[in-house]
Every structure is written in C-alpha cells, then in structure tokens.
Amino acid sequence: MESTINSAKIMIIDDDVHMMDILSMVLQKYNYQVCSYTEPVSAVQKLKEEKFDILIVNYLIAPINGEKIVELVREFDKEIYIILMSVHKDLKPSIDTMKNLDIQAYFEKSSRFDQLIMLIQSGVKYIEQINRIKDMNLKLEKYLIDFANILLNTVGAKDHFTESHSQNVSKLAVEFGKRLNLSKEDLELLRLSGLFHDIGKIGIPDSILLKQGKLTNEEYETMKLHPIMGANIFGLSEVFKTLSPIILSHHERIDGKGYPNGLSGNDIPYLAKILAICDSFDAMISRRSYKESKTITFAIDQLIECSSTQFDKELVDKFVSYYNQDHSFITDIYPNNEL
Numbered sequence: 001m002e003s004t005i006n007s008a009k010i011m012i013i014d015d016d017v018h019m020m021d022i023l024s025m026v027l028q029k030y031n032y033q034v035c036s037y038t039e040p041v042s043a044v045q046k047l048k049e050e051k052f053d054i055l056i057v058n059y060l061i062a063p064i065n066g067e068k069i070v071e072l073v074r075e076f077d078k079e080i081y082i083i084l085m086s087v088h089k090d091l092k093p094s095i096d097t098m099k100n101l102d103i104q105a106y107f108e109k110s111s112r113f114d115q116l117i118m119l120i121q122s123g124v125k126y127i128e129q130i131n132r133i134k135d136m137n138l139k140l141e142k143y144l145i146d147f148a149n150i151l152l153n154t155v156g157a158k159d160h161f162t163e164s165h166s167q168n169v170s171k172l173a174v175e176f177g178k179r180l181n182l183s184k185e186d187l188e189l190l191r192l193s194g195l196f197h198d199i200g201k202i203g204i205p206d207s208i209l210l211k212q213g214k215l216t217n218e219e220y221e222t223m224k225l226h227p228i229m230g231a232n233i234f235g236l237s238e239v240f241k242t243l244s245p246i247i248l249s250h251h252e253r254i255d256g257k258g259y260p261n262g263l264s265g266n267d268i269p270y271l272a273k274i275l276a277i278c279d280s281f282d283a284m285i286s287r288r289s290y291k292e293s294k295t296i297t298f299a300i301d302q303l304i305e306c307s308s309t310q311f312d313k314e315l316v317d318k319f320v321s322y323y324n325q326d327h328s329f330i331t332d333i334y335p336n337n338e339l
C-alpha cells in the first residue's frame with residue numbers, strides 16, 4: 001500500500017524518555033503515526049512483525065547500540081528509511097557506517113526540531129517514490145508474463161509437442177538448478193530459457209517442423225538454425241536479452257561437435273549446459289508421433305553414456321545422484337512415465 005505524508009508510520013527507539021515524549025508529540029501534530037520504544041530488543045521484534053516507513057534511532061543506546069540495531073533491522077527490511085540520532089556531533093557514526101548500513105539521514109539532538117521534521121518529510125517522499133517504482137515494476141512484470149504467454153501459445157498452436165516439451169524442460173531445469181544451489185536470478189533465467197529454448201522453431205517451415213519421419217540432410221541443416229533464430233528473437237529485447245546466449249547454446253556439446261557454433265567445454269554457458277541435459281532428457285522420455293517414449297532409467301543411462309562427449313560430466317553426475325537420492329526430482333514432473 002502506498003504511504004502518504006499523513007499516514008507514514010514512524011518508529012522511534014531512544015532511551016531518553018523526555019526527548020521521546022517531545023518528539024512523539026511534535027510528530028503526531030504532523031499526523032504521523034508514531035510508535036516509541038525505549039528498549040531496542042522489543043523494538044526490533046515489533047519492526048519484524050509490522051511494516052514501518054521510517055525508523056529514528058538513537059546512536060548511543062543500551063544494551064545494543066544504534067549501529068547494531070540498524071544492522072539487525074537491515075537483515076529483514078532493506079526499505080525502511082533510517083534516521084540516526086546522536087546527542088553530539090563528536091558521537092556521530094562514521095561515513096562508512098552510514099554507507100554500509102544504508103542509513104539515509106543523521107540528526108543531532110542539539111539541532112532544531114524543524115530540521116528533523118524536514119528529514120522525516122524527505123524520508124516520506126523517498127518511501128513514496130520506492131512504492132511507485134514497485135507498483136510500476138509489478139505492472140511491467142505482468143505485461144512481460146502476458147507477452148511471454150502469447151509467444152508460447154504461438155509456438156504451441158503450430159507444434160503441440162514443443163509446447164509441453166518447453167514446459168517440462170523449464171520445470172526440470174529449475175528443479176535441477178535448485179539442487180545445484182543456483183541464485184534466484186539464475187533459476188529465473190533457467191525457467192524462462194527452458195520455456196523459450198525452442199522458440200526459434202517458429203521460423204522453421206511446417207513441412208520440416210511437422211514432418212513425420214526422418215529429415216533429409218538439407219532439412220536437418222534448416223532445423224539446426226532454430227537456436228540462432230531463438231537467440232535473435234530475444235536478443236532484440238532489452239528485458240529478455242540475457243536469455244539469448246543460453247538459447248543460442250542449448251545444442252552445443254562439450255566435445256565441440258554441437259551446433260550452431262561448435263563451442264566446447266567451458267566456452268558453453270553454464271546454464272546452457274544445464275538446459276542441454278534437461279532438453280535431451282525430456283526428448284528421450286517423451287512420446288512423439290514417430291517414436292515411443294523411453295523409460296526414465298534408459299534416459300539416465302544415456303546421459304551417463306554421453307557425459308564428457310555431449311554433456312558436462314560433472315553436471316550429469318550431479319543430475320544422476322540427485323535422482324538416485326530422491327526419485328521425486330524427476331517423477332514429480334513426469335508422474336506417468338515408466339521408471
């Protein structure tokens with residue numbers, strides 16, 4: 001919810017009861033909602049439970065000083081606007097502390113109160129801006145998801161196999177990535193590149209894409225263009241361009257015999273190597289018009305057989321051991337496939 005100047009919630013932590021009473025009175029006159037604490041531990045607990053816009057904290061307070069309080073608060077709240085107070089300028093925090101703990105303002109108790117009010121008002125404006133940006137980002141994200149779904153439906157309308165294949169590869173890559181302890185950002189890249197890795201097939205003629213039976217050499221060469229076409233589609237997008245190198249390299253092989261660039265070893269992006277394993281695994285265990293599905297065990301054995309040639313050996317070893325530790329890694333995504 002967006003805060004307005006009149007509804008901003010302020011927490012004051014100070015052991016100087018007299019000062020706190022005056023401060024609370026003045027702030028309430030400005031219609032701010034004020035909550036005061038003389039004891040830091042319960043104050044931090046309250047901040048954990050309830051969202052505040054601004055925190056005013058005394059630098060020298062016991063048993064935990066202001067710096068430590070801010071450190072604790074920053075662990076769970078990166079947005080709250082923090083004003084640190086001290087009795088005298090000789091006792092103020094260092095610039096490094098201000099920077100490291102993201103403290104936005106400093107106030108000396110000896111200064112005039114109206115200066116503190118001005119600091120609070122800039123804090124409220126800052127919070128309003130942050131909330132506006134968050135709203136815009138949410139809208140933008142929604143548009144992007146809509147756009148992504150339109151693209152997926154476009155490919156799905158042409159080739160149903162690609163639609164379910166993309167969804168499975170995406171899910172499997174994310175599950176694999178989670179077990180590899182990848183960052184949230186990398187997991188999102190895997191999720192999206194899984195969904196869109198074959199989007200370039202949109203540019204392959206139906207006579208080749210939907211052909212029943214074996215492709216001729218010439219047709220196969222055309223089919224091999226789909227990673228480049230996919231990478232080009234996303235390369236033009238400011239937001240999605242990070243997917244391009246992953247999409248481009250999802251058919252590269254560790255031994256350099258893949259396509260389109262014949263990259264080998266670590267020249268292949270790490271996320272593309274993960275995707276390649278999930279892509280082939282799904283292709284093996286899925287039924288298509290021209291072939292029956294293979295069992296999960298068969299597909300696992302194939303991955304092992306092709307590690308060091310087609311796939312990264314270390315990654316295949318991990319994939320296999322995650323499966324051996326817990327079959328649900330695979331069976332949750334493929335409940336109907338034979339083991």
Ligand SMILES: [Fe+2]
Nearest residue numbers: 197198250251
């Ligand atoms: Fe592909």
Ligand SMILES: [Fe+2]
Nearest residue numbers: 165197198279
């Ligand atoms: Fe694929």
